Structure formats: C-alpha cells, structure tokens
Amino acid sequence: MDVKNAFLHGDLKEDIYMTPPPGLFSTPSGDVCKLKRSLYGLKQAPRAWFDKFRSTLLGFSFVQIQYDSSLFLCKTSKGIVILLVYVDDIVITGTDYALISQLQDYLQRCFHMKDLGSLQYFLGLEVYSSSTGIFLTQHKYIRELIALAGLQDGRSVDTPLEVNVKYRHDEGDLISDPSLYRQLVGSLNYLTITRPDISFAVQQVSQFMQAPRHLHLAAVRRIVRYLKGTSSRGLFFPANSPIRLIAYSNADWTGCSDTRRSVTGWCMFLGTSLVSWKSKKQDRASKSSTESEYRAMSSPCSEIVWLRGLLGELGFPQKGSTPLHADNTSAIQIAANLVFHERTKHIEVDCHSIRESYDAQVISLPHIPTDLQIADVFTKALSKNRHHFLVDKLMLVDQPTSI
Structure with a gap:
C-alpha cells in the first residue's frame, strides 16, 4: 500500500509559523500563519507522520517490534499479521487474511491510501513469489x-x-x-x-x-x-527453509594497501536463506591475523544478538546457541578462553563482548576449514572457480523457472 501525501497527515507538537503563500489572501504586512498540520519541507514532518501512523496502528491492537521500530505485529487466534513501513510505502503480510482485510479498510479510512495489490515491486526490488519460495532481484535497476x-x-x-x-x-x-x-x-x-x-x-x-x-x-x-x-541473478528464499540462524565470519589481514587495515566479512543464514551480510574495512590496524579475525568475529556477534531478539519477537525463538563459524583456531581460543588475555589487552573493550555472548551460550564457535568458509567472498577478490563456488552457497541464483 502507498500513502498519498503522507507528511500532510502529521500532527505538529510545536508552534510553527510561516509567511502566507503568495496569492493565498491579502494580509497586513508582518502577519504570519500558524501551521496546524505538518508540511513537506519541515524537519519535523517525517517524525510527525510516523508518530501519527504509529499511534493509529497501536489503536488497532498492533504492537511495535522493539528490535525494529518500523515493524508492527498483531497476533490472533487465527494467525499473525506483520506490517512494515518505509516512509509512505507499506508492506502487509501474514496468515490471518480476515485481519489483513480489516486492516486495509481501517488504514484507508484513516489516511488517503492506494492499494497496489500483491507485492511485486518495492523500493527498486522486484519480488516474485510462489509455493516454492520468494525470489528478490533488481534486474531492472541493473539494466539502468x-x-x-x-x-x-x-x-x-x-x-x-x-x-x-x-x-x-x-x-x-x-x-x-x-x-x-x-x-x-x-x-x-x-x-x-x-x-x-x-x-x-x-x-x-x-x-x-x-x-x-x-x-x-x-x-x-x-x-x-x-x-x-548476471543481471537476472537474485536472492532466493525457499519456503521450506528451517528457522535456524547460522553465521560465518572471516577477515583478510592487512587487506588495505594504504592503511594496512584488515577487511571484515561476515554473513548470516536463516536455514539456507541468506538474510544479512557485510564487508567492511576495520577501524584499527591489527598486529596479527589472529587479532584481525578476533575483531571480525565481534561484529557479527552483535548482529546475532539483534537477529535472535527480532526472531523471538516474531514468534521464532532460537533454541540453543547460534553457531558462528570461523577458520582461525587462535581467534576462537581467545574468544572462548580468558587465559589468552595477554594477546588482546590492547584491543578495545567492545570487541570482548563476544566472550560474554559465548559464556551466555548465545553463540558457539565451531571451526570451519578455510576452503568451506563462505564469508571469504566478502573479504577478498577470488578466482573464477572459487568465486562461483561461494556464490552458489549464498543462494544467489538466476530466477527459478517455477516462479
């Protein structure tokens, strides 16, 4: 669904005055207008619109997800309904079809809404769905x-x-x-x-x-x-994928020629579906490959904590610890064993949060051979065969014929 003139629906909490628009009406010199509603161009407009939309949904028995403020949820005896809002674009999904229909009618009464039908195109993303799964691509965007x-x-x-x-x-x-x-x-x-x-x-x-x-x-x-x-390639999310979070972490030591800083790469899977990933240069130079790998493990650890909380709110709590696969045994030992503190006493405290997650059994740290490390594709340029091998593991495929 799309909201027409979304920012005009917002209620202002501050007193804001403006000069009368030219040609509106004749006013004495120096007179101003007091705004009752928000206008496009105001700094407060986005916040005012979201506050209005949020209060409207909360009045319809929805709750706002703590781990993602743009996500709203309603659970009933018949199922679940999830609403995602991005400024004035709204996606609604769920298993309680009666509630979805009621929600659509309610929103159209409260705001000027346009129902765009089944999700096919959203913020430049092309969406194809079938009984086998969902396929996301940006084929048109690539051609442009x-x-x-x-x-x-x-x-x-x-x-x-x-x-x-x-x-x-x-x-x-x-x-x-x-x-x-x-x-x-x-x-x-x-x-x-x-x-x-x-x-x-x-x-x-x-x-x-x-x-x-x-x-x-x-x-x-x-x-x-x-x-x-590879313009027709995209991410495929199989319908029968298990709801089990799995992570991979890797680093390329001194990968940057200018600063000699390392490159962090990690990715997260929900079953066989890739849901989160990152490639980023580290903000500190590392003295050893072990240190760079240890820093690289800290970043996905924070993502794991967030994803576990989000999945829990959606009704899919993770049973047991989430495996974070790494191929550096020394870094794994440092994260799991405080005896090795001499090697890491100069590393920032926030990196050591991985130890707390490990002790709390939020994550586990299984070792994985380097040739099977999927996160390798996020840390360095690879040969043709190696690149294609890892891309296949990411569930990055050409559009399935069944969709």
Missing part, C-alpha cells in the same frame, strides 16, 4: 545502471574484481569530473541489497569517492560488466 555506465555493448566478465590487484588512493591520474564515478558507486551500494556477491568489490571502490582515479573507474566498470552477465 549498465546504461548509466554506457556499457550496453560491453563484454561481460566472470568476477567483480581482478585477483591480486590492490587499489591505492594515489595510483594513476585523477578523473577530471568525478560525478559519474560517484553516481555509479552510489548505485552499486544500493544494489548490494540483493547482490551480496559484489559487496567486497563495492566496499573497495567506495574508498575513493573523494578523489577517484582512472584505475578506480576501470574497477567500477568491471563490476558493471560482471553485472551485465
């Missing part, structure tokens, strides 16, 4: 991105980045007009919503936004050429 880069006739490549190529801030000649580079990188960042296979590559080229060089632009064009050959 290829046109923006001027590579409609370009040759596709098998991997997003070349192997063993390191990019530096001061290498090569500066681009005279960096606007195209910034447009492409910004678009690629949004594309990572459904294309985790380019997350590391986009993380690399995002570091040069301030002063991009021709070598960096060539790397961006390679990413687009890779997308050209």
Whole structure:
C-alpha cells in the first residue's frame, strides 16, 4: 500500500509559523500563519507522520517490534499479521487474511491510501513469489545502471574484481569530473541489497569517492560488466527453509594497501536463506591475523544478538546457541578462553563482548576449514572457480523457472 501525501497527515507538537503563500489572501504586512498540520519541507514532518501512523496502528491492537521500530505485529487466534513501513510505502503480510482485510479498510479510512495489490515491486526490488519460495532481484535497476555506465555493448566478465590487484588512493591520474564515478558507486551500494556477491568489490571502490582515479573507474566498470552477465541473478528464499540462524565470519589481514587495515566479512543464514551480510574495512590496524579475525568475529556477534531478539519477537525463538563459524583456531581460543588475555589487552573493550555472548551460550564457535568458509567472498577478490563456488552457497541464483 502507498500513502498519498503522507507528511500532510502529521500532527505538529510545536508552534510553527510561516509567511502566507503568495496569492493565498491579502494580509497586513508582518502577519504570519500558524501551521496546524505538518508540511513537506519541515524537519519535523517525517517524525510527525510516523508518530501519527504509529499511534493509529497501536489503536488497532498492533504492537511495535522493539528490535525494529518500523515493524508492527498483531497476533490472533487465527494467525499473525506483520506490517512494515518505509516512509509512505507499506508492506502487509501474514496468515490471518480476515485481519489483513480489516486492516486495509481501517488504514484507508484513516489516511488517503492506494492499494497496489500483491507485492511485486518495492523500493527498486522486484519480488516474485510462489509455493516454492520468494525470489528478490533488481534486474531492472541493473539494466539502468549498465546504461548509466554506457556499457550496453560491453563484454561481460566472470568476477567483480581482478585477483591480486590492490587499489591505492594515489595510483594513476585523477578523473577530471568525478560525478559519474560517484553516481555509479552510489548505485552499486544500493544494489548490494540483493547482490551480496559484489559487496567486497563495492566496499573497495567506495574508498575513493573523494578523489577517484582512472584505475578506480576501470574497477567500477568491471563490476558493471560482471553485472551485465548476471543481471537476472537474485536472492532466493525457499519456503521450506528451517528457522535456524547460522553465521560465518572471516577477515583478510592487512587487506588495505594504504592503511594496512584488515577487511571484515561476515554473513548470516536463516536455514539456507541468506538474510544479512557485510564487508567492511576495520577501524584499527591489527598486529596479527589472529587479532584481525578476533575483531571480525565481534561484529557479527552483535548482529546475532539483534537477529535472535527480532526472531523471538516474531514468534521464532532460537533454541540453543547460534553457531558462528570461523577458520582461525587462535581467534576462537581467545574468544572462548580468558587465559589468552595477554594477546588482546590492547584491543578495545567492545570487541570482548563476544566472550560474554559465548559464556551466555548465545553463540558457539565451531571451526570451519578455510576452503568451506563462505564469508571469504566478502573479504577478498577470488578466482573464477572459487568465486562461483561461494556464490552458489549464498543462494544467489538466476530466477527459478517455477516462479
């Protein structure tokens, strides 16, 4: 559903005055109008609209999810209804179809709503659903991105980045007009919503936004050429996937040529469905590969705590600890055994929160062989065979024929 003129529904809590719009009516010089409702352009408008929408839903027996303030939930004897709001775009799903119909009628009475039917397109995401599962893609968005880069006739490549190529801030000649580079990188960042296979590559080229060089632009064009050959690819969420959270964590020690900082990569699966991932350069230089792996494990640990809380509120509490797979045995021992404190006494306190989660049995730390470490695709450029092997593990596939 879509809300028409959403911000105009908000109630203002502050006294706000404005000069009369030209041609509205004649007023003495110096007179002003007092606003009774919010207008587009006010800093308060988004908050006022959300407060109005939130209070309306709470009055309809919905509760706001603590772990995600844009998510609302209502449980009945017949099932469950979930509502997600993003500014003025609303997605409703659930198993109590009678309540969904009542909710639609209620919202249309309270606001000016447009019912867009079954979810097929949302914020640039194309959604295909069937009895076998849900498929998310940004195929149309990719075609527009290829046109923006001027590579409609370009040759596709098998991997997003070349192997063993390191990019530096001061290498090569500066681009005279960096606007195209910034447009492409910004678009690629949004594309990572459904294309985790380019997350590391986009993380690399995002570091040069301030002063991009021709070598960096060539790397961006390679990413687009890779997308050209895989434009129909997207994330598939099987309907029969178990509701069991599994995580993988990895790091590339001193992966950044300029700062010698490491790159953190992790991903989370709900059964066989990929639900969360990240590729990010660490904010500190690590003295050893063990330290960089330990730092990398701390970041997904926070995500696990959040996801477990969110799943619990939705009615899917996790039984037992969540496995966080890592391939560095020394880092696992440091997280699980305080005897090793001498190696980590200089590491920030927040990184040690992983020990508390481990002691509380929120997570477990099973070792995984390096060749099976799925998070490897988020930390470095890989060869063609290795890249394709790990991408298959991410449930990143071409659109299934059954959908």
